[in-house]
Amino acid sequence: MLRIIDARTGEPVDASTTRRGLTCVEAHAPALDLTALRVLLVADVLVRALELGGTPVWGLLSGDRDRAELREAAAALGIRPFEDRHDAGAGLGERQVIHVVGEGGANPDGVRVAVARVSGGLGVPVGDGFAGPVRGDSGMPVGHGPGMPESGGLRVPVGDGSRAPLGDDPAVLRLALLSRPRSVPARVDDTALSEARDTLARWRRAVADWARHPSRPVPEEVRGQLRTAWEDDLDIPSVLGVLRRVEGAPGLPDGARFETYAYADRLLALDLTRDLGAPA
The missing domain is CATH 1.20.120 (Four Helix Bundle (Hemerythrin (Met), subunit A))
Structure with missing residues (x-):
């Protein structure tokens, strides 16, 4: 059975109820930035792991800004859709709730899975352009500015302040983020x-x-x-x-x-x- 370290207590807890009831995985992504994408990625993998173990799962997205952009950026990384938190009803029967939160983010009651920050900056493609400005740790938009193209797919830092295209395979970013323990800060370079x-x-x-x-x-x-x-x-x-x-x-x-x-x-x-x- 999948066990998760609760960031509130530091103790392991079962990720599903004892009778295989519904487990809700709620991703807290307040705005579109690299750390929010990592939160969504961890939540996505958690949902997949629970499903592989036979647990019914309900994925929820909680956040106040950039919701449409977050969804499109997540889809580009192979993250399956999460329902809006404010649209969720009272739930179905017995359920466990696991909150996936970024460092310095929300502190909801219940089991919390903590996700460390991501540094670096890149634009995330949506259709023919970017999913709005993706923000680095400073909160400033990255991937846009004088001389920066408005399209061209994922772009990554190359060390001189500019950003080069990553290519047409967002799974590269997904693997780069999955390769680091979620509790360890990650750098996209x-x-x-x-x-x-x-x-x-x-x-x-x-x-x-x-x-x-x-x-x-x-x-x-x-x-x-x-x-x-x-x-x-x-x-x-x-x-x-x-x-x-x-x-x-x-x-x-x-x-x-x-x-x-x-x-x-x-x-x-x-x-x-x-x-x-x-x-x-």
Whole structure:
């Protein structure tokens, strides 16, 4: 069963009710910035982990500003839609409520999952442009200004005050954020994004190649390691560590590697099977 460290008490709590009742995951994102996107990402992965464990989940979004922009930016990162908090009714039967909050943000009653800040700045694409100004830790808009284009997709700092396009794969940012423990401040910079981009490209090529071999079940030991990692306070860096070990494990059938990555991607949502069927 998934257990989460309650930021109020420092103690682990069950993320679902004892009778598998409804669990509400409420993401507190007061305005569109990188930390708010990380809060939404943590909430999204928490919802996925609960669903994989058979728990019915209700996702809610709480915030006063930039709601439409937050939704569109979240969608670009593969985050599934959350309902507006003010539209939610009294709930259905027994329920557990887990609040996902950013550092220095809301302090609601109940179980709280704390998310550390993200530094760096980038514009998040919506349609042909940006989802409004994305704000860094200073609260100032980033990704816009004299000489900055109004479109072109995700843009990241390059060290001289300008921002270069990330490309057309927002999963790079998703992996960069997932690679750090949520309680540790994260920085979106060239190094983090380059590492995430290279890892995604390598894993997708490998998954496409493994898919050409006969399928084999996920080894029970590996399945147990994955579930132990994400059920222990949603430890996603450890989940990624299991995948790295599977990637190079000697003697493991390629069909089992494929099924392992496909299974883990139900949680990670990195589109690891995207290149299936592509020319070798």
